[in-house]
Amino acid sequence: MTELFIEGGRALLGHEISETTLRIAGREIVAVGTDNSHSSPGIDAGGLLVLPGIVDLHGDAFERQMMPRPGVDFPIDVALIDSDRQAVGNGITTVYHATTWSWEPGLRSADNARCLLEAIEQMRPQLAADTRFHLRHETYNIDAESEIIDWLSEGRVDLFAFNDHMDSTVASLAKPLKRSRMVERTGLTNEAFDRLVQSVVTRGHDVPASIARLAQAARAADVRMLSHDDESPAMRQAYRAQGVAIAEFPVNEETARDAAAASDFIVFGAPNVVRGGSHTGWTKASDMVAKGLCSVLASDYYYPAPLLAAFRLAADGVLPLAAAWQLISSAPARAAGLADRGMLAAGLRADIVLVDDTAPRRPRIVAVVAAGRLVHLTEANRLVRSSVASRKAVAAA
Template identity: 50%
Template sequence: MHTTIQPQSPPLAGITGRRVLGAAGLGPATLGFRDGSVAPQAPQSGPCLDAGDLLVLPGIVDIHGDAFERAVMPRPGVSFPYPGALLDVDRQLLANGITTEFHGVTLSWEGGLRGEAYALRMFETIAQLRPVLGAAHKVHLRFEAYHLAGVQTALSWMAAGRVDLLAINDHLPMMARRMGDERKMQQYAERAECDVETFRSRLRAASGNAQEVPEAMSRLIAAARDAGLPVASHDDPDLATRQHYHRRGCRIAEFPLTVEAATLARQLGDDIVFGAPNVVRGTSHTGAPNATEMVAAGLCTVLASDYNYPAPLQAAFRLAQLGVLDLPGAWKLVSRNPARAAGLRDRGTLAPGQRADAILVDDRQPGLPRVCATIVNGELKHAAAFLPLVDLADAGTLAA
């Protein structure tokens, strides 16, 4: 018995639809693709995807997503090989309209899932699977401030071009307050792949680095800036912290814990990231400011998936449904703005010269948008519905 493998379909010449989100808003348009980018003019021939009445939107750029950790370690202490896990994550991203993903890889004194060995597996797997991955996979290095032993490692990773965004995290004080909570300590220990007493010892040892942390973080931030990397500070609790990190070149306030910190970030011209799950759920799971209210107040420029890949898509539509923003305005929070915050000037909008990253969305059911197709770099990478291809040379007048 012989199996015939069909050749790949030819690259798309473009896409046409009656509701395409362009610079002038939503309207009929035909976009041409050339060498993975949006062409200056509509194509005259070749296969063109006909979106019909589906929404055609720029692909989602997610600058903070750590839901991959659940694919790697679906249960505490139960880890799976990275290649299969990352391939599964890639399919999740495409199905949820995310065309560029910044994986929140943590380098922490904790060890285990958030230690050096797991981070190295992520780097190696992304490089290994790049030819078969559909989305663009990048690394957002979440560096735990008290992990002084990891500073040189992080510096070497940045110098080698393995890191695409640096964020300074400091979860140690919160963990230290929970030292007597056996249930939380057990959870932390399982993630760190050690017993509870070993985890407590690691926490105490890291706590002893307090006096050296500011200088070490200044060094790390300076190296990132010299390498041209965007830098974020995570969970700013107050005005002083945001001012401190802004002065050192951290121009992204990621998940500020107070309205005051977010307000100062806005006054300083910094980007402000909140979690898209916060919008979808209507509240923060940690007691942080309500993201919907922050968007309404102009105190949020970016929404990130955080721990739930479907959330950016759902959050943008929810904001439009609530009347907080119109859909083009809400979509900037998950596409154009995160791309700019991450220093990516080549994506985030469907404009000539930009990467041809687009998604087709069925929005007929209110509050439940569904991604029907995902195009990355001009190639169809995911399809969940029948979508006709037309040859423009024979099709006559399409959307224009």
């Protein structure tokens, strides 16, 4: 068991930020505010914020590493390693790769979902972030139901989301730019894509029963569930009745209010906060945060966004930084059922981010510790072999 000290930083402890020292042994924080007289390795966090690692419930930016251009594929192991570096470099120490298994061929096909799941399972030991599998099931993909139930019962799925993009897909057929992107992603011709959509649409009458069976399987396996893009309180209520307690990107305030009234977790995209609004023209996330209608922010399609969003909320006066950081640390940890992380406290997993907040809207990651291991460091002089107190004594002498 190795020891590591993080010394002299302003640490987020509960709802307060105060200067202290963290002692890490193995994978855990074993003490907060310990004596600095030690000979174990330490990180000088003077002038820096010391924050819990970011827990990202929904991120699909890894898809761009798999297919950076339509029809241009790269090996999944290469994509996962690069995505891991990006995630950790932006303070994300627990990452749920949101993998869409659709009725489409191509990037969101059955083969890709299978290959990605297998790659995550095999590569976890060599990845710096705790990498988990968030399966986004397109509800019209009824052919996948039995295999997904098997995955759930075998404990291979860490989060399970219900997606229904059928109406938007049909609507996009009349919009040349959106249609072109969708067709390119599948690798089909325009005519073949049209035929596929027409065939899938006819499955609508079988979808509700399929959702019910899958929700039952997820409950039996104790897998947390999300519903994606809920359009109305009625939709949110229907999913809630099946044990789906996380509302992911509700499209209007009315639906978010229904979720909040029932104490559901409500997820919005951190890029929405950073950019000042939704790229789809839907709900503005910072407004939802200000109204108490957002409990979790996720990277969505851009790994730098959670870090930037928390600091922007603080800079804009929407929330104090301590409360804003909870949206990307302790709250998503609770939503996912991870009781061992999201805060800085003795006995919890040592997932820690050191941030230079000199420029409040442009925070800079200096160091990242994941499960007790220093996995990212931008300033080598911060890593010391003796305590801050010992160095001061030497300097004084």
